[in-house]
Amino acid sequence: QKEVEQDPGPLSVPEGAIVSLNCTYSNSAFQYFMWYRQYSRKGPELLMYTYSSGNKEDGRFTAQVDKSSKYISLFIRDSQPSDSATYLCAMSALSYGGSQGNLIFGKGTKLSVKP
Amino acid sequence: DAGVTQSPTHLIKTRGQQVTLRCSPISGHKSVSWYQQVLGQGPQFIFQYYEKEERGRGNFPDRFSARQFPNYSSELNVNALLLGDSALYLCASSFSGEETQYFGPGTRLLVL
Numbered sequence: 001q002k003e004v005e006q007d008p009g010p011l012s013v014p015e016g017a018i019v020s021l022n023c024t025y026s027n028s029a030f031q032y033f034m035w036y037r038q039y040s041r042k043g044p045e046l047l048m049y050t051y052s053s054g055n056k057e058d059g060r061f062t063a064q065v066d067k068s069s070k071y072i073s074l075f076i077r078d079s080q081p082s083d084s085a086t087y088l089c090a091m092s093a094l095s096y097g098g099s100q101g102n103l104i105f106g107k108g109t110k111l112s113v114k115p
Numbered sequence: 116d117a118g119v120t121q122s123p124t125h126l127i128k129t130r131g132q133q134v135t136l137r138c139s140p141i142s143g144h145k146s147v148s149w150y151q152q153v154l155g156q157g158p159q160f161i162f163q164y165y166e167k168e169e170r171g172r173g174n175f176p177d178r179f180s181a182r183q184f185p186n187y188s189s190e191l192n193v194n195a196l197l198l199g200d201s202a203l204y205l206c207a208s209s210f211s212g213e214e215t216q217y218f219g220p221g222t223r224l225l226v227l
Contacts (some may be wrong), residue, residue: 008155013196036218039147043205043218088157102171104214105157 003027004108006089015115020074023106026070030091030104033065035074038108040084047087048074048111049099079113117142119208120217122165127225128196129169136191136222140208146170147189148216149181164189165211201226 006023012108013019021035031052048063050056050072055057062075072091076083086108094102120139124184128134140147146165150158163185183189187208193200203223207216 004157006157041220043207043220045218046215049215090157102160102163102173103158105159107155107157 004106010110012112017079020081021074021087021109023072029093032092033072034090036088051056079112083115084112116203121222125223132196133194138189138206144208145210146209149191150205196226
């Protein structure tokens with residue numbers, strides 16, 4: 001079993017839809033959870049960062065962490081064509097990967113938002 | 116402000132050759148991490164350097180090596196290239212390695 005599982009999609013939604021992206025993980029030591037957005041031929045860009053369980057909201061984006069279920073989610077409200085990208089979950093036992101810099105990523109989910 | 120820069124953007128090599136990839140971190144950042152992203156997969160951690168010292172190493176063979184220079188730029192070297200080394204190689208920088216990592220655009224390596 002991989003440490004982090006993420007459905008690669010692709011996921012296609014109409015503009016304005018609510019998008020739900022998810023990851024599951026097996027390592028109970030993970031405490032720091034991140035979502036990155038990666039446009040084609042670009043490097044990943046940090047979207048959301050959460051520590052331990054709970055919710056965090058930033059504009060149209062909401063990140064949820066359920067450590068008891070080892071399940072994290074990213075919700076995008078009022079999705080726009082500019083949200084079309086690959087969304088990667090990443091996690092670590094230490095803050096931002098700690099001094100070892102070691103983030104464990106999911107495979108990424110490719111999202112397409114149609115006008 | 117310039118973000119993380121990487122060179123070259125694209126590279127084609129043949130099996131058995133050696134390659135050197137370069138990374139310049141964001142000004143003021145002292146830590147650089149390297150990741151390999153195979154098509155259809157998430158990035159996989161290779162190395163982290165801070166103040167020219169190796170702080171972390173992922174599960175990669177000894178054919179992979181790296182170093183960090185006094186100006187905090189970094190090089191990733193891969194010897195005896197295999198077809199499976201074809202990937203996007205990403206560099207990320209942060210102040211000390213314990214904050215947000217900012218990624219560069221990557222170097223796309225194709226091994227034929």
